[in-house]
Amino acid sequence: MITKQVxxxxxxxxxxxxxxxxxxKFKDDCTGKDGVFDPGENSVGLKIDGVGKVNLKMSVYFFExxxxxxxxxxxxxADMDDVTMEVLPAKVFGHxxxxxxxxxxxxxxxxxxGEYITEGAELPEYVEMTFKNDEKGDPLVTKDGLVALxxxxxxxxxxxxxMTRRVTRIVGDDMKAKGMELYDIKFEFGYDKDGKVMxxxxxxxxxxxxxKDGKYIEPMTLSKLFFA
Numbered sequence: 522m523i524t525k526q527v528x529x530x531x532x533x534x535x536x537x538x539x540x541x542x543x544x545x546k547f548k549d550d551c552t553g554k555d556g557v558f559d560p561g562e563n564s565v566g567l568k569i570d571g572v573g574k575v576n577l578k579m580s581v582y583f584f585e586x587x588x589x590x591x592x593x594x595x596x597x598x599a600d601m602d603d604v605t606m607e608v609l610p611a612k613v614f615g616h617x618x619x620x621x622x623x624x625x626x627x628x629x630x631x632x633x634x635g636e637y638i639t640e641g642a643e644l645p646e647y648v649e650m651t652f653k654n655d656e657k658g659d660p661l662v663t664k665d666g667l668v669a670l671x672x673x674x675x676x677x678x679x680x681x682x683x684m685t686r687r688v689t690r691i692v693g694d695d696m697k698a699k700g701m702e703l704y705d706i707k708f709e710f711g712y713d714k715d716g717k718v719m720x721x722x723x724x725x726x727x728x729x730x731x732x733k734d735g736k737y738i739e740p741m742t743l744s745k746l747f748f749a
Contacts, residue, residue, distance in 0.1 A: 524536070524537045524538065524539050525537050527543070531550060531565050532547070532548055532550055532551065532565075532573070532576070533545050533546060533547055533548060533723075534546040534548065538607065541610060542597060542607050542608060542609055542610065543607070543608050543609075543610060544605050544606070544607055544608075545605060545606045545607075545608060545723075546603075546604065546605050547573035547574065547576055547577045547604045547605070547606070547723075548573050549568045549569055549570055549571065549572050549573045550565045550567075550568050551565065551567050551568065551569050551572055551727075569741065572741065573604050574601065574604050575725075575726075575741070575744045576723060576725035576726070576727070576744075577599060577601065577604055577605075577606060577723075578601065578744075578748065579724060579725050579726060579744060579747065579748075580596075580599075580606065580723040580724050580725055581596075581599045581601075581606065583688075583691065583692060583695075583724040584596035584720075584724065586691055586695075587688055587691060587720065587724075590687070590691065592684055592687055592688060592720065593684075593717065593718065593719040593720065594719055594720040594721070595608040595609045595610075595611050595711065595719050595720070595721045596608060596609075597609060606723075608721070609713070609719070610713070610714075611711030611712060611713060611719055611721050612711055612712055612713075613709070613711050613721075614667075614672050614673050614677075614710065614711070614712070615652065615670070615672040616652070616653065616654070617652070617653035617709070618650055618651070618652060618653065618662075618667075618672070618709070618710070619650065619651050619652075619653055619659065619707055619708070619709060620648065620649075620650050620681060620685050620707070620708045620709065620710060621648070621649050621650075621651070621705055621706070621707050621708075622646060622647070622648050622685050622686060622688075622689040622705065622706055622708070623644045623646075623647040623648075623649070623704070623705040624643065624644055624646070624647075624689075624693065624702075624703060624704055624705060625641050625642065625643060625644060625702075625704040625705065626638045626639070626640060626641060626642045626643075626644055627640060627641060627704050627705065627730060628705065628730065630644075630647070630649075630705075646686045646689065646690075648682050648685050648686065649661060650662055650667070650681075664678045673712075674716075677712065677716065677718055680718045681710050681718055684710070684718065684720060685708055685710075688708065688720060688724075689703070689706055692706055692724070692729065695747075696731055696747075699746065699747060700733060701731050701732065701733045701738065701743075701746065701747075702731065702732050702733070703729060703730075703731050704729075704730040704731065704732055705729065705730045706728060706729040706730070707728045707729070708720060708722070708724070708728070709721050709722040725740075725744075726740035726741070726743040726744045726747070727740040729743075731743050733746075
């Protein structure tokens with residue numbers, strides 16, 4: 522039973538449940554600019570009917586698969602009709618941290634390091650972390666930096682890195698089975714009261730960059746192709 526709303530997000534609202542867990546309510550609001558959907562934007566730019574349910578459907582699909590693989594997540598259950606997902610309580614690292622796993626040199630990685638690598642070149646499950654800070658442009662942070670700032674321990678960093686690679690393989694293998702290629706994907710992690718790391722938030726098409734026959738697939742198109 523819902524007790525109260527505790528957070529209003531761009532694409533999801535969060536409610537506290539009386540069993541100690543939380544409920545994520547997926548919305549049809551999307552990040553974008555000038556009415557154009559863009560998962561990289563930091564503000565809501567438009568509403569797409571049904572996008573909340575599509576994001577929930579993909580998240581449930583992967584969370585159930587990841588849980589079955591023995592990787593810790595916050596996922597408990599979902600109600601597709603109500604477009605909600607029940608999750609375990611988790612604290613975020615710092616004020617929020619994004620973890621990216623890259624198979625190809627595209628996007629911000631290529632913009633930063635283009636003088637050393639060709640665009641689209643293969644990468645060996647490259648993992649990087651950035652602070653969620655719009656004003657500072659989501660700055661990169663190293664393992665040593667995270668430990669020095671008391672945001673996480675070395676063990677937590679190592680656990681996140683290994684979990685990220687394992688989850689990315691699961692997603693990537695599924696995309697490959699459907700004739701598509703995962704270039705990179707973005708995750709969020711948190712930790713429980715004992716400090717154990719778990720995968721949190723969502724695993725939706727807007728958080729990944731996928732190509733087919735060398736061409737980028739828009740998130741909404743990706744969702745349709747994935748569940749076709």
